[in-house]
Amino acid sequence: MPSRPMIARNIPALRRALDGLRARKASVALVPTMGALHDGHVSLVRLAKRRARKVVVSLFVNPTQFAPTEDFGSYPRTWKADLARLTAEGVDLIWNPDVRVMYPDGFASRIITDGPATVGLEDRFRPHFFGGVATVVGKLFTQCRPDMAIFGEKDFQQLRVVSQMAADLDLGVKVIGSKTVRERDGLAMSSRNVYLSAEERRAAPVLFKAMKETAQRLRAGEEVQAPQASAVETITAAGFAVDYFETRHAETLQPVMSIKDGPLRILVAAKIGTTRLIDNIAV
Numbered sequence: 001m002p003s004r005p006m007i008a009r010n011i012p013a014l015r016r017a018l019d020g021l022r023a024r025k026a027s028v029a030l031v032p033t034m035g036a037l038h039d040g041h042v043s044l045v046r047l048a049k050r051r052a053r054k055v056v057v058s059l060f061v062n063p064t065q066f067a068p069t070e071d072f073g074s075y076p077r078t079w080k081a082d083l084a085r086l087t088a089e090g091v092d093l094i095w096n097p098d099v100r101v102m103y104p105d106g107f108a109s110r111i112i113t114d115g116p117a118t119v120g121l122e123d124r125f126r127p128h129f130f131g132g133v134a135t136v137v138g139k140l141f142t143q144c145r146p147d148m149a150i151f152g153e154k155d156f157q158q159l160r161v162v163s164q165m166a167a168d169l170d171l172g173v174k175v176i177g178s179k180t181v182r183e184r185d186g187l188a189m190s191s192r193n194v195y196l197s198a199e200e201r202r203a204a205p206v207l208f209k210a211m212k213e214t215a216q217r218l219r220a221g222e223e224v225q226a227p228q229a230s231a232v233e234t235i236t237a238a239g240f241a242v243d244y245f246e247t248r249h250a251e252t253l254q255p256v257m258s259i260k261d262g263p264l265r266i267l268v269a270a271k272i273g274t275t276r277l278i279d280n281i282a283v
């Protein structure tokens with residue numbers, strides 16, 4: 001049976017645990033999470049284990065990336081199940097700070113993001129989001145000083161924003177993207193899938209289906225407009241309100257006309273009932 005990971009809840013305990021892990025110069029990978037772990041997170045941990053000798057997973061529901069109207073209060077918190085999963089995966093250390101440890105009284109700084117964070121995708125609908133993500137990830141990187149950090153491709157714009165920030169601020173952390181894990185019917189795994197009613201859950205794979213159809217048409221040489229419009233129609237007919245369905249350059253996330261402007265990424269965000277889902281695929 002794998003032994004339980006060390007758990008640190010304040011900075012001195014984290015430093016002590018990391019000093020121990022780093023003995024004999026072992027490489028360290030960080031997997032930042034907000035808990036409510038599913039098989040997608042497990043695949044990040046497994047990639048981290050393949051790439052580094054020691055694996056640290058942070059569990060912290062970060063209030064600064066939620067708007068007051070969003071689900072910070074109700075975001076699923078499943079500590080016992082998360083601990084069991086991370087123990088089974090042989091994780092070395094869990095960094096689980098309290099909000100007051102991460103943001104002590106008087107905390108007054110924030111990382112301002114540009115470039116991939118201001119391309120009119122998630123930033124258009126969640127203007128607070130990337131400032132909050134960059135600030136907490138910047139803190140996680142300086143607190144844990146990992147050699148590398150693993151992020152899911154499911155939050156593709158987030159992956160681009162964090163990679164840009166790590167490079168711009170010379171944080172010395174290699175940011176690695178990990179492939180999206182899907183349910184059998186194509187729905188991308190997400191901690192927010194638990195919010196879906198049975199009927200919404202049945203409708204949800206339409207996002208992946210519409211992206212795949214669009215990718216096929218783009219590969220056949222069509223320009224982006226018509227396939228995107230059909231995809232929005234299909235997704236809307238399935239009961240979603242679409243925030244965006246866009247084909248973008250996979251590196252810069254800037255708008256494109258056709259496959260000739262590649263490499264391309266199709267990105268979607270849409271709401272069904274009260275649940276907002278995002279997903280993306282490569283073309």
Ligand code: PAF
Nearest residue numbers: 032033034062133136155
């Ligand atoms: O993707 C997430 O779970 C969060 O945005 C992250 C990267 C852990 C920052 O809070």
